[in-house]
Amino acid sequence: MLRYLGGRLVQAVVIVAIVATITFALIHLAPGDPFSAVMDNPNVNERVRATLRAQYGLDRPLPEQFVRYVGQLARGELGWSFSHDRPVREVLASALPNTLLLMAIALAGSFALGILIALVQVARRGSATDHALSAISLFFFSMPDFWLAILSLLAFTYWLPLFPVGGAVDPVMHDYMGFGARIADRLRHLLLPALTLTVLAAPGVARYQRAALLDVLPADYIRTARLKGLTEREILRRHALRNALLPIISLLGLSFPALLTGAFFIEKIFAWPGMGLAVVNAIGTRDYPLVVGGVILGSIMVTVGSLLADLLYAWADPRLRAR
C-alpha cells in the first residue's frame, strides 16, 4: 500500500513537471510575446514588469529561462497577475475555496443523484421508467455546460426570479449582515450554480453506474444472493451496488476534468468568484500569467483528484486493501 502510494505520488510529480514544461513551451512558442499585453498595459508599473522578467527571465537564453521557471514553480510562484495586481498564487488561492466548494457540492450531489437514478433504472430495467430516465440522462449528458447554465440562469433568475443573478454573496449588503443572515445569503447564491453543475454531472454518473450495475448483475454471486432468498431490492442495494461502486470510484477520478470544465462555465455565467471566473476573465484582459497559473493549478487538481480516487479505490476494494 505504501509502495503503491509512493509510486503514485512520484507519478503525480512527474505529471505536474510535464504540465509545467508544456505551459512553458506554450508561452515561448506563441507568436509574438504573450506578455506584450502586460508590458503594454499602462496600469502595470515597473515593479510588476520587473517581477515578470524575473519570473520568466524574459531576456535570458531559453534553457536558463526554463530552469528559472521550473524553479519558481517548485516554490509555488506562479507569477504576477497584472489585472489583479497581485501574485497569481494569491489570486488563485483566494478563488480556489469557492471553486472547491462548488465542485464538492456538485460532486456529492451528482454522485448521489446519479447512483439513485441508476438504481431506479436497474430495479425496473426494461420498463418505461428505465427508458425515460435513460433518455433524460442522455439529454442532459449531451448538453454543453455553458448552455445549461445560461438556460438555468434565464429560467430561475429572469423568468422565475427565485435566485439572485450572480456572485457568491450580495455585494453590497453582505458585510453588513449578521452571522445567520450571511450564511443564508451565501446559500441563496450558492444553490443555483451548485444545482446546475450537479445536473450537468449527474447523467454521466447515472449512465456509468447503470452500466456497472448491469455488468455486476449476471455475476455468480448475485445468483448466490438470489438463491439465499434476498429480494431484488436487497440484492441491488447490498450486493450489486457495493460491487458496482468500485467502478464508480474510478469514475470519480475520471470526472474531475469534466467537473472542472463545467465549473469554469458555471462560474463565468453565475459570476461565481472562483478560479474559473478568474481565469475566464483573464482571457479578456489577456492576463497570461493568470491563465497559465490556472492551467497548472487545474492540472494539479485533476492529478490530485485522480490520486485520491485511486487511494479510495484501493481502500474500498478488499482485494487491493491487503496489498
Next chain:
Amino acid sequence: MAALNRARLLCALLLCACVGTESQSGKSTGGTLVIAAGGDPDILVPALLSSVQAAEIVDQVYDRLANIGDSLNILNDAGFRPRLADHWTWSQDSLSIAFHIDPLAKWHDGTPVRSNDVRFTFQSTTDSTLGSGIPALIANIDSVATPDSATAVFWFHTRTPQQFYDATFQMPIIPEHIWKGVPPSAWRGSEQAKHPIGSGQFRFVRWIPGAVVELAADTANYRGAPKLSRVIWSIAPDFNTAVTRFLSGETDFFEALRPENLPEVAKHPELRLKPYRGLAYSFAQFNLRDPANHARPHPIFGNRELRRALTMATDRANLVRSLYDSLANPALGPTVRAYPTTDPNLAQIPFDLARARQILDSLGWRDANGDGIRERKGRPLQFSLAVPNTSKQRVQLAVLLQEQLRQAGVKVDVEQLDFPVLMERERKRAFDAAIGVWSTQPSPGSIRGTWGTAGSRASSGSNYSSYENPVFDANVDSALASFNPAARKAYFTKAYDTIIQDAPAIWLAEPLPTVGYHSRLQLAPLRSDAWWAHIADWWIPSDKRIPRDNAPAGTATAPAESAGRKTP
C-alpha cells in the same frame, strides 16, 4: 459669496426636484445609494484615470478649487461655484488668479488643505514622468505660486477666455503629504491610487475589485455632510447582470440604459427614467500613419479620398438607429451638439455607397479575384478594427461597421482587446483602426488634444489618428482665443468643416444617455458632462428608506474574508 451661492443652489434644487411634497423631517441625512457599475474603475488618481467609473468616484472624493456651473459656461468665471477656494481674485492684467483656500477645508485624514497642495497638484500633473494627458489641456498655465499657506496663485502665459476653466476644471486637488513620497512614475499601481484620500463630501471606504466601491459621508466636511450617508458602486460582471440587479431593486441607479432596456424598466412602476444631455461622441478612427513606421503615411488610410469613401460607405444614420434607437444622434463630427459653439447643421459626407465604390475603383482598389474584397497591387483592402472587449455595444458597433464596409468590398477584421491594451496600442499608434468614444469636457477646446497637431506626435497626446492639418489647428486656436461667442462659433465651424471633409474617422454616434433610478431616490439636476456632479445633494426621504439605507455607514465587517481580498 460662497454661502450665497450654495443657498441659491439649494433653492433651485427644491424647486426642480421635490416640488414641495416632502416634509422637512423626511430630509434628514441618511440612506444608501447603490449605483450599478459596468466595471471596476481603472485607477483612482484624477490625473491618470480614463474610465467613467473612476471619474464618478474621484469626483466625490476629491474637490476642485471651483466647480463649473450647470450651464457649463467656460468663459471666465461666470457660473463657477466656490469649492476648495472660497473666493478668488483676478490680477489687473488677468494673467494671474489668486485662489483663497477655504480655512475650514480638511483632508479626510484631518490634515488641513493648504496652498502647497494646489501647487503640488499642478507640478505632479505636469510632470512628464507621470504620463498624464492633462498637460496638453493646461499648457496655458505657466506656474502656481504660494505666497501664503491659504493662497495659491495661477500664472498664465496669455490671456484667454477659458483661463479660469483651465485652472479649476482639469485638476481636482490632491494632498501633497500623501503623495510626495511616491515618484510620479510609480503612481500607477501604488497603494495611494487604490485608497484615495481627498477633501470631498464623501470619503473612500473600500474597493473590492469586481464587487463594490464604497464611499461614506464625510460628516466633518467643510461644506457640510452630504444628504446620503453612503454611496456604493455595485460592480456587475456583465451588462445583463447589471440590468437584472437594477430591475430587481438591488441597485438604485443605472446610467446609460440601452434602448432595449427601456420597455423593461417601464414595466416596473417603482423605477423612473430620465434622459440627460451627454457630452460624448463615438467614432471609428483611422491611423493616418503607418503603424510600422510613423514617418510614412498609412498604406491604406494615408489617402484622404479613401477615407472619405469609407465614410460614404457607412450608413451612419441607420447604424445609430440600430444601436441606440432614439437614444443617440449621428455624430456631427468631433464635437457634440450641447456646445454653444457647435453648429447643428455642419455639412456632412453623405451616405452614398455607389459613389464610395466609384471612388475606391478610381483609386485602383478593385476586386480582381472575385472574392468580394478589393485589391490593389496584390494587397487586399483589409484592415483590423480594434474595439474594447469590455463594451458589448462597441463590439456591436464594430460588427455593424464590418458588414457595411463589406458591401463596399472592404474586409474588416474585428479585434477585441482589453481596454488598457487597446489604450496602449493607441498611445503607441500601433493600430490600423479603432472604435473610440470621447467623453468630452465642457470646453470644446479639448479637441486640440484629441485631433490637433499638438496631440499628434507626443505619446501622451490623445490624437491617436495622427491627424495633422494646420488649417484645422489655426481655426481651433482662433476660436479658443476669441472672446466673442459668434466669432468662436464661426472659427469652430470652419475647424469642424475641415476635419469632417478630411475624414480621419467615421463619426458615429452622439448618445443621449438615459438614466434609470428608483423612485425613492430624489435626484439633483444631472450635469451634462457628469451626471454624478451633485450626488452629494441627492437624498432619500426617511419614510422611503429600506433596510440597506439604515445600515450604519462604513461598518462593514471583515471585508477581506468576504471578498477574498486583503485590505492593507
Next chain:
Amino acid sequence: MTAPLLSIHDLRTWFYTEGGVARAVDGVSFDIGAGETVGIVGESGCGKSVTALSILRLIQPPGRIETGSRIEFEGREIVTLGDEEIRDIRGNRISMIFQEPMSALNPVFRVGDQVAEVARVHAGMSKKEAWDRAVEMLALTGIPDAETRARQYPHQLSGGMRQRVLIAMALMMKPALVIADEPTTALDVTIQAQILDLLVDLQKKIGTSILMITHDLGVIAETTSRVIVMYAGEVVEQADVDELFAKPHHPYTEGLMHSMPHIGHDQERLNVIPGTVPSPTDWPHGCRFRDRCPYSWELCEREHPPLYEVGGAHVSRCHLAIEPERRNHPHPPLVVQEGVAAA
C-alpha cells in the same frame, strides 16, 4: 410410497433469443424423494443446469418456464408461486451449490457475513446470532479456525475452502433439498474427494435430499442412488445407480461410460462420442441423438422416441427397447462434418 419431496412434470424452460427460441429444457419429468440423492448427468448444454435453476425459479429473462410445466415441492407448486413465497423457499428449503466457488461469493463482503446473511433473511436472527451460527456452520464444514476465516474475504481463501463456505451457506437453514451443480469441477482432484465426502457426510447428519448435477459419472457413482441422464433438453434414461452402470440402455449413456477414464486401464485417449449436441433452437425431428448414434435407423428419424420402460424403475428414451437386436449391428455414426452444410 409417500409423496416425493420434489416432483417435476413436463418442465419446459425456453429462452427467447435473437437467434430463435432455445428449448433448453424440453419436457423433463422426475421425482426426488426425501433424503434421497439423485444425480443428473449429461454433457454441457444438455439442460441439466437450467433444470436446476428452474427448480429455484432463478431463470432470468429472456428465459421463461413455459406454462404447463409443473414443479411440486413439499406440496407447493413452485412455477406459480408468488415472489415472496419463492424467496422464502430459496436458501431455506432448497439451496444450491455452484461450480465456481470464487465467483459465487461476493468479493467485497467477509465470508462470515455472507453465510450469516442466509440466517438473517430466513430466521430473522440478529447480526450476532447469525454470525455465531455462521461460524458454527463453517466449522461443521471442516474449516479450521472458522472464527478467523469468517472474517476474511473470499480472495483470501483457497478454492476448497470457498466451496466449504458455499456448502455452509447452503446448509445453514437445514434445507430439504440441496442442488449441487458441478460442485467439484473447479477443484483439484484431491480436494474434489474431500468435498464429496463432506457432502455425503453432511447429508447424513442433516438428512436433506441432494440433487447432484454433474458431467462426471465418477461423481455419480460415488454419491448418488439414482441417476437421470439428460441429453438435448430431455431425460433420456433414468435408473438406480447400480442398474445403470451394470446395464446402460441408451446409446448416449453407453457413450458417456466409454468416455469415462477407467482407473488402471492404460488408455491413451478417451473414447469421445463423435459429433456435437444439436442446437437447442433447432432440435432435430425424431430422436435427438440420431446423428451421433451407431445404431440409428429410419424409425429414429421418423419418430421421437418415448420413455420406454426397460426393467423395473429403469426407463430409456430409445427405440432399441422395441428392436433390441439392432444393438448387434452398429454402423459408423452419421456425423455431419462442421461446415459442410454451409457449403
Next chain:
Amino acid sequence: MPGQTQDFALANPARPRESPLALAVRRLLRGRSSRVAIIVLGLIVLIGLLAPFIAPYDPSAQPDIVALKDLAPSLAHPFGTDPYSRDVLSRVIYGARLSLLIGVLATIVSLTLGVAYGAIAGYAGGWVDAVMMRLLDAFLSIPRLLLLIGVLVAWPRLSIGALVLFLGFTGWFGLSRIVRGQVLALKHAEFVMAARALGASRRRILLRHLLPNLVSPIVVAATLGVAHVIVLEAGLSYLGIGVPQPQASWGNIIQDGADQVATLWWMSLFPGLFMVLTVMTLNILGEALRDAYERRS
C-alpha cells in the same frame, strides 16, 4: 449469373467474411434508437451540406439593422433575428456546417495522432512505451478546455484552420491509450506471430494486420470525438476565443446573444437545441457502435 449471386448474398444474413464494421453497422441498424439517431444526424449533416440552398437568408448579411434587429421568432424568421438583424435560422444552418466541419476535421487530426502514438507505444513496448505512457498521463491530466484556453490566449486571432489543428492536437490522448492496449494485446496474437514468422516488416504488420483490428475502437472514438469537439468549439466561441465574427458557429451565435440573454432568449435556445440534438445523436451512435462491437467479441 451475377444477379443471382447477389440475391443470395442479400438473402443470407449469416454470410461469411463479413467485415466487423459491416457487421457492427448491421447490428446498429437493428436498434430503434440508433436508427432514429442516424436519421436525425443525417438530417443535420444534410442541413450543413446544403446550407447555401436551404438557408433562407445570407447568414452574415445585415438586411435592415434598424427594423429587423432583435426580432422574436416569427414566420419570416422562425428563430428570430440577432442584434445585427441577421436571420438566426440561417446562422444556425450555417453554424451546423461550420460546427460539424470543425468537429470532423479536428477529429481526423486526433485520430491520426492517437492511432500513431498508441500504435507506436504499444508496438515498441519497453521503455519507449513506458515513457510515452507517462507523457500521456500528463496530457490526460490537463483539462482539455484549460489547455485550449492557454493556447488560444497565447495565439490570439487564430484562423479556423489553426483552431481545428489545436482542437485536434488536444483530443487524441484517450484514443491512443486504447489503441496501445489493443496493439499490445494483438502483438502476440497468432496471426501476427504468423505474419512475423513469414518475414513481414514491422510497417506491414502494423498497417496490414494490426490496424484493421483497431477499426472498432477508432470508429467509436471518432463518433464520440466529434461530439466532444462540437461542444468544445461552442464553449470556446462562447468565451470569445473560438470562431471569429462574422462567421456563424453555434457557440458564436449564443455568444452574440449572451449579453442580453433575458431579452434575446431565442439566440441561446435554438443553436443550443441543435447542438444538443447533434451531440445526443452522436453519443447514441457511439454507444450503439461500441455495443455492437462488444457483442461480437
